[in-house]
Amino acid sequence: MLSRPPSSVIVVGSGIVGAATAYFLAERGIDVRLLDTSAPAAEATGAADGAVSVASKRPGPIMTAALKGVALYGKLADKGLFAGAFKRRSTFIVAISEEECAVLDAHSAALASAGVKVEILHGVALSRKSPALSPRARMAVEVHGEGHAIGYQIVHRLLSASGIVVDRNTSVEGLSLVNGGKRIGAVVTSRGELRADAVVIAAGNGSARLLGLGDVLTQRKGQLLVTERAPALNGSLPGAIMSGRYLLSKGSQKSTHTPPPRGLGLVIDPLVTGQFLIGGTREDSGSRETTDIDAVSRMLADAVDLVPGLSGVRLLRSFAGVRTAVADGLPIVGQIPGLENGFVATGFEGDGICLGPIAGKSLVQLMCGDEPDLRLSSFDPGRFADCGVAA
Template sequence: MARPSSMHVAVVGAGIVGAAAAHFLAAAGTRVTVLDASGPAAGATGASDGAVSVASKRPGPMMELARHARAFYGQLEAEGVFHGLFHRRSTFLIAQNALEAELVSQHGADLAQAGERVIAVARAELMNRIPGLGEGVTAALEIPDDGHALGYQITSRLLQRSGIVVRRRASVSEIVVRDGHAVGVALAGEILSADAVLVAAGIGSAHLLNLGDILIPRKGQMIVTDRASTGRPAIDGHLMGASYLAAKRGIVLDRSHIGLVIDPLVTGQFLLGGSREDNRSDHRTDAVTVSAILRAALELYPPLGARRVVRTFAGVRTASRDGLPIIGRHPHVDGLVVATGFEGDGICLGPFMGESAARMILDRPLAADLSMLTPSRFARAEACQ
């Protein structure tokens, strides 16, 4: 392994994970080239909500990793890296009928088991803190230690602090491998030599790594409203419907493909989301889905009826076949590290996963056990079939 000061690493993908990896590699003295088919945060990172949330994660490894990742945000904020970008805020898990209340209660128990603070909020107190909630709200839990950060701002800050200029419109067509070791990447008319390669290109990772049957595009449509307040969030916390929890836990509550969140932005606007549309990679929004999101949001929080929709947009998240991210060393190619498949958890996990990928490249110990996320798990599973 070359010393960091003599290494050159090619990072494919300038989303939040790639930017974080580049930042920490550069901080270790490594020369880094970041390449992106479009530009920084142009994919899922720039088309997402900003939930740095443990509350939204399914029980097990994802919940535990989210706790590490959220703590890492706090650490970087305290160190000044994320100053002004990461804000603590509560997440409220909301139920609107008995079935949803049972799901929220179970999810709260799982969060508590993982070590998370969980507070049952009586309806009267909830209505006092968030006036105007729908009459159908039957139960709520508060997760007080969550946070918020906008992915494109975090990406920009990490690149800015590391002094890295992204090579835009640099589509990588191939990982160059010699004698079982990654030695660079191929672009149009160019081979960029490198001592190691990190592929963190979202759904673009599929063709580079032959993961077309493992990575799944999952489209999400979202809505942004006008301002309900100026210079501060309009309500005291992030509202998460039980439909969102059900989607994360693989539970079907109804036939809708909407997992509802109502995200109060620091601008005073609301971000409303979102759909979960498997095997869709287009960026179009449609009236049927947008209307479904609006109906669900208005039922949960009727004051949204006074707001105007100023923008709708769609992003394509990258999910994996088993629902877990893929991060680790390539099982057959030395010097090649993979970090993809974060689906809707990329903003929360991104800085921590990027720092972990940097540690892998530098052959340094990891801050958490990521063995369950290794790319080799798919090869092992297929070998057993």
């Protein structure tokens, strides 16, 4: 661990996690250099669904982190930093079958036990609250106090407020170690060696190569859709709509079945623009440059089945993102084993928008000797024996 707070830090990766880390470092007056192989929010952050949500989480470290993440968004919105970029709204998890009703009953109880405000809606109460839902909807759980944010907008706010200019198109080729391999002496880049008191690896999928975690960090693809504006229909949805099946796709409920190569879970989010964001898939292979007609058609059919009014709304765009997943399902946040000035924050998969700011803040607190807002023990890089940097 650092003997004193650093006066300078290099952050590798300018997605939401790296940008948040840089922001909270700069807020303390620490000199920050932020590097990226391409541009800010160019990868997973720019192709995310934007959920700032605990709705799909089950009790445990991720739910605890998500609760703190949502709370931090609210504070930063009230402070002005995220004002207009963070939309407060509920999430409605909807069941259309008896099996999904049973899942929702158990899940709502789990959420409530963790202190999440939930409300179970049936029949007339449900149709009044969300009249655009299909009559097939048998019940819904309203999860209060949620929100939505566009990843690249949040990154822009963080970088603008901190005055940090990203070193774009700067690839990190390796880390040069000193003091018998116990300290990062320099970051070796395509533009030469750079030095700072500490280094943070927040490079998403690029973190695997730098930290020797090729067997731990994997790429997981998600396809999403954006519709044209439909203000009347958009206004009739009081929050995001999530199908009960999404819980299984996200892994929030225990299942005896092996996850399929492609998981499908429906979320329909009414955007502030009057459009709808519809997602998404969870795939263990595939390029972010491609979407496919099978996934798109199935998502659209499911969306219309749950919100029939969408049948008259045109699809404008389909796109995909590749997120970084961890073998045990938990992100990696903390000090790199064996390196007194090396830190990492990666592996947030589909939760990066929600957890990015709170993770960045907590990592900076750790680096500066303060008690982190998040308990980072569950996310400790040391739980993987191979995590480190080759000399």
